[in-house]
Amino acid sequence: MQPSPSILDRVGNTPMVRLSRVAAGLPVPVLGKCEFLNPGGSVKDRIALAILDDAEAKGLLRPGATLVEATAGNTGVGLALVAAARGYRLVCVLPEKMSADKRAALAAVGAEVVVVPNAAPSSPENFQNVARRLAAEHGWFPTEQFAHPANPRVHEATTGPEVLAQCGGRVGAFVCGVGTGGTITGAGRFLKARCPGVRVVLADPVGSRLAHLVDPAHPDHDAAYQVEGIGGSVMPAACDPAVIDAAERVSDDESFETTRRLIREEGLLVGGSSGTAVAAALRVAAGGCAGPVVALLADSWDRYLSRPWLRAGGAVSG
Numbered sequence: 469m470q471p472s473p474s475i476l477d478r479v480g481n482t483p484m485v486r487l488s489r490v491a492a493g494l495p496v497p498v499l500g501k502c503e504f505l506n507p508g509g510s511v512k513d514r515i516a517l518a519i520l521d522d523a524e525a526k527g528l529l530r531p532g533a534t535l536v537e538a539t540a541g542n543t544g545v546g547l548a549l550v551a552a553a554r555g556y557r558l559v560c561v562l563p564e565k566m567s568a569d570k571r572a573a574l575a576a577v578g579a580e581v582v583v584v585p586n587a588a589p590s591s592p593e594n595f596q597n598v599a600r601r602l603a604a605e606h607g608w609f610p611t612e613q614f615a616h617p618a619n620p621r622v623h624e625a626t627t628g629p630e631v632l633a634q635c636g637g638r639v640g641a642f643v644c645g646v647g648t649g650g651t652i653t654g655a656g657r658f659l660k661a662r663c664p665g666v667r668v669v670l671a672d673p674v675g676s677r678l679a680h681l682v683d684p685a686h687p688d689h690d691a692a693y694q695v696e697g698i699g700g701s702v703m704p705a706a707c708d709p710a711v712i713d714a715a716e717r718v719s720d721d722e723s724f725e726t727t728r729r730l731i732r733e734e735g736l737l738v739g740g741s742s743g744t745a746v747a748a749a750l751r752v753a754a755g756g757c758a759g760p761v762v763a764l765l766a767d768s769w770d771r772y773l774s775r776p777w778l779r780a781g782g783a784v785s786g
């Protein structure tokens with residue numbers, strides 16, 4: 469294997485793993501797309517690279533420029549990898565709900581972290597509004613993951629084709645959550661164009677309104693929840709709900725229990741939203757499907773080591 473010019477050349481082409489124990493006995497295989505094995509530990513490495521490549525190609529970024537992004541943490545780490553390799557400064561605006569592990573990770577990769585209250589999209593304190601305001605006040609470059617067209621585009625160009633190839637050209641369903649909606653929109657569009665009958669399913673935390681916005685049969689319930697990186701009260705601009713066929717709502721308890729099973733029964737070192745996606749994927753598979761069910765394993769456990777739910781059931785003695 470030839471040396472790569474930079475770690476950025478290792479973004480994408482992530483493995484697909486069969487969930488043989490957690491999905492035992494189901495009529496179709498359930499597979500995990502291991503985005504947590506990207507260099508920055510999450511699916512967001514793909515969009516971080518794509519958004520900055522797009523800005524550079526358009527001559528919008530000069531050496532030493534300052535980037536600013538609103539992030540639950542993962543996009544911040546992805547952007548920090550590109551910023552490190554290409555000499556940009558990075559400011560991340562993070563809602564206080566996000567784990568201390570993420571704040572530490574962002575600081576460790578050299579990002580400046582601005583923590584703001586958990587506020588509704590209409591509030592001036594909302595993390596996306598604060599990021600936009602800082603960009604305008606300081607002339608920083610806003611990477612705008614929640615609306616940037618390069619977001620769904622990179623998933624249509626990379627994640628979707630990888631999933632189809634790794635399933636031998638036949639996919640029954642693709643299941644993932646919505647943070648910005650770029651993954652489900654881009655990968656969903658690609659799979660629908662080439663795999664007739666594939667179902668695209670939203671895995672949404674109980675407390676998020678997105679399932680209701682996709683399918684009004686789901687209750688319109690807007691409340692706090694612990695799972696990080698997915699869900700919300702408004703559909704992000706980067707998300708095309710027309711690509712989504714159905715939604716499954718998953719409670720924090722079920723998400724975290726499934727995450728612990730993925731770690732302890734499959735050896736997959738993933739974060740809480742992977743539990744959300746796999747819990748939904750198990751239901752889809754149990755209901756019968758025209759081929760394998762693929763769940764997005766979006767990020768890594770090391771973002772949540774300080775969270776009690778990750779250690780629950782584990783024994784620490786002495």
Ligand SMILES: Cc1ncc(COP(=O)(O)O)c(C=O)c1O
Nearest residue numbers: 645647648649650651697741766
């Ligand atoms: C932690 C996490 N981040 C992000 C995403 C999806 O990313 P996006 O909708 O922003 O493409 C997921 C999807 O499941 C996720 O679990």
